Amino acid sequence: MRLQEAGFTRIEAYSPIPVDGLGALLDIERRPLDRAALFGALFGLALGFAITVGQSVFQYPINVGGRPLFSWPAFMIPAFELGVLFGALGALIGFFRASGLPRLNSPLFEVERFEKASEDAYFLAVFADDPRFGDAREALEDLDPAAIREAQS
Amino acid sequence: MSDASTAPGRPIEADRTLSGVTREIGTIPLDFPARRRWWTAFAVASALLALYILSVVVLFAEGTGVWGINIPVGWGLAITNVVWWIGIGHAGTLISTLLLMTGAVWRTSLNRFAEAMTVFAVICAALYPILHLGRPHFFFWMIPHPNQLALGPQYRSPLEWDVFAISVYFTVSAMFWYQGLIPDLAAVRDRARSRFARIFYGLAAMGWKGSATAWARWRRGYLLIAGFALPLVVSVHSGVAMLMAAGPIPGWHTTIFPPYFVLGAVFFGFAVVAILASALRWTFELTDLITERHMAMVGIMLLASGMMTAYGYAMELFGAWYSADGFERQTAVDRLFGPWAPAYWGAVILNFASIQLFWLRRFRRSPLVLFLVGLAVAAGMWLERYFLVVSALSRDFLSSSWGPYWPSVWEWALFAGSIGLFGVLFLLFARFLPVISIFEIREVVHDLNEEGS
Secondary structure, three states: OHHHHOOOOOEEEEOOOOOOOHHHHOOOOOHHHHHHHHHHHHHHHHHHHHHHHHHHHHHOOOOOOOOOOOOHHHHHHHHHHHHHHHHHHHHHHHHHHHOOOOOOOOHHHHOOOHHHHHOOOOEEEEOOOOOOHHHHHHHHHHOOOOOOOOOOO | OHHHHHOOOOOOOOOOOHHHHHHHHHHHHHHOOOHHHHHHHHHHHHHHHHHHHHHHHHHHHHOHHHOOOOOOOOOOHHHHHHHHHHHHHHHHHHHHHHHHHHOOHHHHHOHHHHHHHHHHHHHHHHHHHHHHOOOHHHHHHHOOOOOOOOOOOOOOOHHHHHHHHHHHHHHHHHHHHHHHHHHHHHHHHHHOOOHHHHHHHHHHHOOOOOEHHHHHHHHHHHHHHHHHHHHHHHHHHHHHHHHHHOOOOOOOOOOOHHHHHHHHHHHHHHHHHHHHHHHHHHHOOOOOOOOHHHHHHHHHHHHHHHHHHHHHHHHHHHHHHHOOOHHHHHHHHHHHHOOOHHHHHHHHHHHHHHHHHHHOHHHHOOHHHHHHHHHHHHHHHHHHHHHHHHHHHHEOOOHHHEOOOOOOHHHHHHHHHHHHHHHHHHHHHHHHOOOOOHHHHHHHHHHHHHHHO
16 A cells, blocks of 8 residues: 555545455454444343333233243343344444445546446545645556546535 | 355356446346346236235225134134245345355355345235234234333233344344445446436435445444344244244144244245246346356255254154143144145145255256245245144144134235235336345456456
8 A cells, every 4th residue: 555655644445346455454444333233232132121121010010820020031032132123223324324325425426437436447536635635646646547537526 | 255266166157357247237227128027027916916905905894804714723824924924034134144154155146136035025924913913003002112001012922022023123134135235226326327217226325436444344234234133033933933832732832843943944935045046047047147056055055954844844743742742642643644634745745855856966956946846845835834823723622622724715815915015026126126236246256357367
């Protein structure tokens, strides 16, 4: 990653397939998603347990043949299901937030032939707020690209 | 990816360029080939869907009395069909999640439509208990909410567990399916020419650009949701089995039920995958993407899960004999030689005799054989669910609570109609969305090209 060595920080790559190791190279961590999923799962588990215990023991206690009101093993299944639901929601919402979706407009879509990024072409972008943006054209030309385009936001 | 090089045969036979693959699959939603075959199937499915709507209207107007269910047999076709439909979904989830986590390359041509199959089958399943309520407009009583009746749902009941299990299963499957679709929706969007298609796919793709950040997050999120979806397969169908096993009724009250149901579901879920894979392959001429190797893998899965289900059958009989309980034994005898014998032996022949063909490589690789065996297993598993549900209820401990059950014409109409509902949803999916995961095939092509160079 010669651009990074040259001191560029606001760069991004676009590819038609997930490229192994590219995320690590660009220093993209995956932690936030794991945290969102874990937090969601624990929240769902607690919520499910709270709803079932709250309703069966406190709000609407029904005594059937003197059986215990707090029969917790039976409540684990709704709690488990809600844990799965919120865990998956956490992962999905985490993915949307962390990758900046949904965002329907982008100056990149105006770039000629950018639609090839979903077919067979690879793009490298340097954003204008990069501290070394002024040298971007020169640095990119060193990489011997097929073309260099400038996108107006 | 190691498995691509060691396993016999290449994962796909397609055109070995990334753009060729994108075009081949992307052209289905955009240019709509195979119009005649699609419209023929759609007409049949729509007619069945109309029958479904009619049966539901009759049911709501007249009540569940139009069905053949009675006391003692309160569970008839409706419950048979829930169990049947919900099982179809499980193979889709397993292909998508378990094989994703184990890195099996051959799943790539199958997972997209298998996920769609899961979502639609769960819709068909979930509608049945609601219709069976008799007062479907009170369905929301099953969902915990503050109300003036001073009542909450009975969380100790397996019926209530099912409400949670099926609704969560549907939601998570739909989320997983949609997340997998996003990069492909973007690919279709970038290729769309008409204004409507560009807006439709543009909105659906949510502005996906394929940035390295988004890919990294996408992969992590996809794997996480897969991890969450996998235990759902077990919990959903064992929940359904618990409905039966938790009761004292002979023939149901056995610990083999949860694993037996889960395995049976996986088994004939793969049968439906076999049906759909051969049908899609033929309709859209995708022979180079859904190859004979995919067919063979599905055949092996059918054989393996079918033999495990056969073990369930054996254990059921063993349990009835070993319990030394006269009523349990009577139920087993009724199934083997009594009024349910046609359903029982029909299930054994259709499910287990048919899959023995797959010991031979020649039959595994034939889409036609796979299609026919898939149909046989789907019918056989329906018979199994049917005799399991009905035979136990119609003869339990007291002769005063013995009674026959015959499905009425409206139950059959609703069942046929639900197949139409599934068909319409699936055909719309095949028409408007990429039926095969475009970017995962691109990955496979990319790896093959790397290997070749």
